[in-house]
Every structure is written in C-alpha cells, then in structure tokens.
Amino acid sequence: MFLHIILEIILRNSFDTSTFVLDEFVGYAVASLAFLALGETFHKRALIEVTILKDNFSKRNRLFFELFSNLACSVIGSILFYYIGRSVINHFYRGTVSSSVAEVPQFIPEGLLLIGVFVFLLRVFESLWINISLLIVKEY
Template sequence: MSAPKMPPQSDRGAVQTLYNIVEMVASVAVVVMVCLVVLEVLLRSTIGFSFGFVDELVSYLVVLITFFGVCVTFRNKALFKVEMFYAKLSGTSRKLLDILHAVLSLALCGVLIYYAFFLISSSFVRGTISQSKLETPLYIPQLIIPAGLIILAVFILDFARLRLCAAKSQNIATEVEE
C-alpha cells in the first residue's frame, strides 16, 4: 500500500515565512515601545521635556503587539486550553475538537474582520484623526486589527489542514494494518 500523504512542504514554507515576519514585527514593536517609554520618562524626569506623542505611538504598538502576538501564540500552540479535559479525549476526539475549534475560530475571525473594515471605512470617510501632535488618520493604525486577524485566520487554516491531513494519514495507516 502507499505511504500516508503529508502536507505540501511549499505551503508550510509560506506559512512559516509569514510566521517569521509576524514574530519579528511583534518583537521589534516591543523593543521600540520600551525604548520610547524609557526615553520619554528620562527626558521628562531630567529636563522636563516631553515629545507629546509617545503615548499615542505606544498605544498603536500595544494594538500591534496584541494582534500579532496572538498569531505567534496560536502558532506556538501556547493558547490556553483546558488540558485536563483535553487529555482525557481519544486521539480522534481531540482531532474533531481541534477541527471544531478551528471552524468556530475562523467564523469569529470572519465576523471581527468584517466589523473592523466597517470601523476603518467609517474613520476614513469621516476623516477621523487622533487628538495629538501627530494628528494620525485613525484608519491607518486601525488597519492593524484586520491584518492581525487575517494572519490569525491563515494560521488557523494551516492548523486545521494539518489536523485533517493527520486524520487522513491515520485512517490510511489503520486501513493498511487491517
């Protein structure tokens, strides 16, 4: 009989490249945020000078770190789950639960992406800007939200694909044994 089919490596390479980029962007955002805050605190406490926009930039970076960080966390399988319950399930039940989780997560991502684009559209049409020295058009930092959710959806799809391929290969291996 034929060997179980594994997922195409080219797809895994593209998803891995996306993961590497997201992880790097989130890491750089953390470093930039820390540097901005430390610089602002030092300047305020020593010479009484404030840039006046650091809090705004840090807020945008927190959003970026949150949405990109959840992508990294999901990809590393580090999201919270009730392991006590999950561990008691059979292998097939775990795979089915994983697929159900992926479907529900994708549905939630879809709804959030849909409404995030409404928010962005509204901010763009109204010309909404931040109330700081930067006067940032708010649709620009708001783009982080659907970007992070779309990337998360890609990672969820990849996870579901891998679980389905694992289930198929297990079924093929079971058929070979019989």
C-alpha cells in the same frame, strides 16, 4: 519606542515638558504587537489551552474536538476581521485622526490590528485544513 521613552524621560526631567504622545504610541504598539503575534503563537501552540477535557479524549475524539475548536476560532476570527475591516475603511474614508497633538490617522493602527487578525485566520485555516486531511486519511 525605546528611544521615544528615553526622549520623554529626558524632556520631563530636564526641560519640564513632554512630547504629549508617548502613551498614545505605546498603546498603539502594544495592541499591534499583541495582534500581530497571535498567528505565530497559534501556530506554535503557545496559546493557553484547557487540556482537562482534551486529555481524556481518544485520538479520534481529540481530532474532532480540535476541528470544532478551529471552526469556532475561524467563525469568531472572521467576525472580528469583518468589524475591524469595516472600522479601518470608515476611518480611511472619513479621514479620522487621533485627538492628540500627533493627529495619527486612525486607519494605521487599526490596519495593523486587521493584519494581525488576518494572519491569525490564515493560521487557523491551516490548522483546520490539516485536521480535515488527517480525518480523511484516518491518521489519528
């Protein structure tokens, strides 16, 4: 992406032309990187949390709160996975391409989003499993 931006700068300043696809590729890259980073960010607990409620709970109630939050995340993430997956399949079978000069098959960037949501769901299910096991063995 860096080299593409440098190429674009050189083409625009020196030759008064462009590759005409830089903004499209940067958009794909930003969206893909954001979704692919979701799972690891969730695992490292680096997502923004509203701790005003959570800090006032006892350890047991905090565990229930996290369990509920993980369940809500898994439901919303599963819905997102379903709809992005449907879109990827539709784009693949229809052969949908972007309207730019590059004619990028749309299932490729959306497929990266789907992989990112899948990794996020795996991390949420991992956290859900850990919280349930802590509840069962009562280590709170």
